[in-house]
Amino acid sequence: MTSTAIKNRTEEKFVPILLDSLRVDSILEFDLYLPVNSQLVLYRSAHLAFTERTRQRLLENRVDRLFISFENRGAYQHYIEANLNTILNDPTVLEEKKAGILYDTSTSLVKDVLSNPTYGENIKRSQDMVSNTVGYILKGREAFLSLLKITSFDYYTYTHSVNVCTFAIALAQQMGFNDEQFLNDLGMGALLHDVGKSKISDRILNKRGALSPIEFEIMRKHPKWGVDILQDSSMVSEESYYPVLQHHERGDRRGYPHGLALNEMHVYSRIVAIVDSFDAMTTERVYQRAMETYPALRIMFALKGAYDEEILRGFCELMGPSGLAEM
Ligand SMILES: [Fe+2]
Ligand SMILES: [Fe+2]
Incomplete structure (x- = not known):
C-alpha cells in the first residue's frame, strides 16, 4: 500500500x-x-x-x-499475501504494477515483523514473501529494474529491509548463484538483517546528532539481538543468521561485532554488507542527503579491503553496465 x-x-x-x-x-x-x-x-x-x-x-x-x-x-494485506504468487505470475498484469504490489506488500509485512518480530506467523509470512521475491527476481533483469524504479529513497527500517533483500537476491543471482534454497536463505537473512533494531528506541534510531558512546554501544548490539530473535523463533535456517550477525563486519577488520576479516565472513554476509551500505548511502536520512548510485559505489571501492571486490564489481554490473567503466 x-x-x-x-x-x-x-x-x-x-x-x-x-x-x-x-x-x-x-x-x-x-x-x-x-x-x-x-x-x-x-x-x-x-x-x-x-x-x-x-x-x-x-x-x-x-x-x-x-x-x-x-x-x-x-x-487487504492478508488477502494480497495469499494471492501474491498468482499476481506475480499473471501475464496480463504489467511488470511495473507487479513490482509495485510486491514492494508495497513487502514493506507492510516488514512493518508488522518489526513491531512483533518473535511472532511465528510473521516469520512464516516473511519466508513466503522472500520466496515470492526470489521467484520474481529470477524472472530476469526487467523484473529487477521494475523493482529498482519504485524503490523508496526515504529511509525507514522497513523500506531499507526490503531494499536490502531485493538487492541481495538480485546481486547473488548476478554472481551466478541460482539455487533457490541459497537465494531463499540469503533473502531471509537480508530481509531481517536489522530486526535487532526492534529492541532499540526510536530516539536513538532517529537521532539527528552524533550518538553518545553509550548509544553507540547499544546500536552495535543490533546484529547479535537480531540473531537472538531468529533463534527464539526456531523457524529460520541457521544459514540466514550469518548476514544478520555479520552485515556490519568489514574485510579490513574495522567492522563489528567481531572485527572479522573478509575470508572469515560468510558469502551471504559479504553480499549483504555491500547492499546494506549502498542502500544506507543512497537513501535520505535525517542526518544525510541521499547520494547518487555511482558516487556511492566509488566510495565503497575506495575503501580498499572493506568489501569483497569481486562482489562489488558484480553489484556495479547489476546497477548498470555503463557505470562500470567509471570505476
Ligand atoms: Fe544493521
Ligand atoms: Fe541495515
Whole structure:
C-alpha cells in the first residue's frame, strides 16, 4: 500500500489499492470504495466475490485504482499475501504494477515483523514473501529494474529491509548463484538483517546528532539481538543468521561485532554488507542527503579491503553496465 491516504467528509481515512491486485472469483474481506465527485463512496461490500463482470465494468470506466478504509488494511494485506504468487505470475498484469504490489506488500509485512518480530506467523509470512521475491527476481533483469524504479529513497527500517533483500537476491543471482534454497536463505537473512533494531528506541534510531558512546554501544548490539530473535523463533535456517550477525563486519577488520576479516565472513554476509551500505548511502536520512548510485559505489571501492571486490564489481554490473567503466 502506498502512504498516500485520503479522507472523506466523515474524516475516515482511506488508502488506494490497484485493481490489478484483486483476483477474479476471490472473496474480498474488505469494502471497496470509489471516488465520485471528489468523495469516496462505498462501491462493493466485504465478503462478496470479485467477479469478472465487476472487473470489466471498472475497466470500461477506466478505473485502475480503488480505495479501502484504513481499518481494512490488515484484511487487504492478508488477502494480497495469499494471492501474491498468482499476481506475480499473471501475464496480463504489467511488470511495473507487479513490482509495485510486491514492494508495497513487502514493506507492510516488514512493518508488522518489526513491531512483533518473535511472532511465528510473521516469520512464516516473511519466508513466503522472500520466496515470492526470489521467484520474481529470477524472472530476469526487467523484473529487477521494475523493482529498482519504485524503490523508496526515504529511509525507514522497513523500506531499507526490503531494499536490502531485493538487492541481495538480485546481486547473488548476478554472481551466478541460482539455487533457490541459497537465494531463499540469503533473502531471509537480508530481509531481517536489522530486526535487532526492534529492541532499540526510536530516539536513538532517529537521532539527528552524533550518538553518545553509550548509544553507540547499544546500536552495535543490533546484529547479535537480531540473531537472538531468529533463534527464539526456531523457524529460520541457521544459514540466514550469518548476514544478520555479520552485515556490519568489514574485510579490513574495522567492522563489528567481531572485527572479522573478509575470508572469515560468510558469502551471504559479504553480499549483504555491500547492499546494506549502498542502500544506507543512497537513501535520505535525517542526518544525510541521499547520494547518487555511482558516487556511492566509488566510495565503497575506495575503501580498499572493506568489501569483497569481486562482489562489488558484480553489484556495479547489476546497477548498470555503463557505470562500470567509471570505476
Ligand atoms: Fe544493521
Ligand atoms: Fe541495515
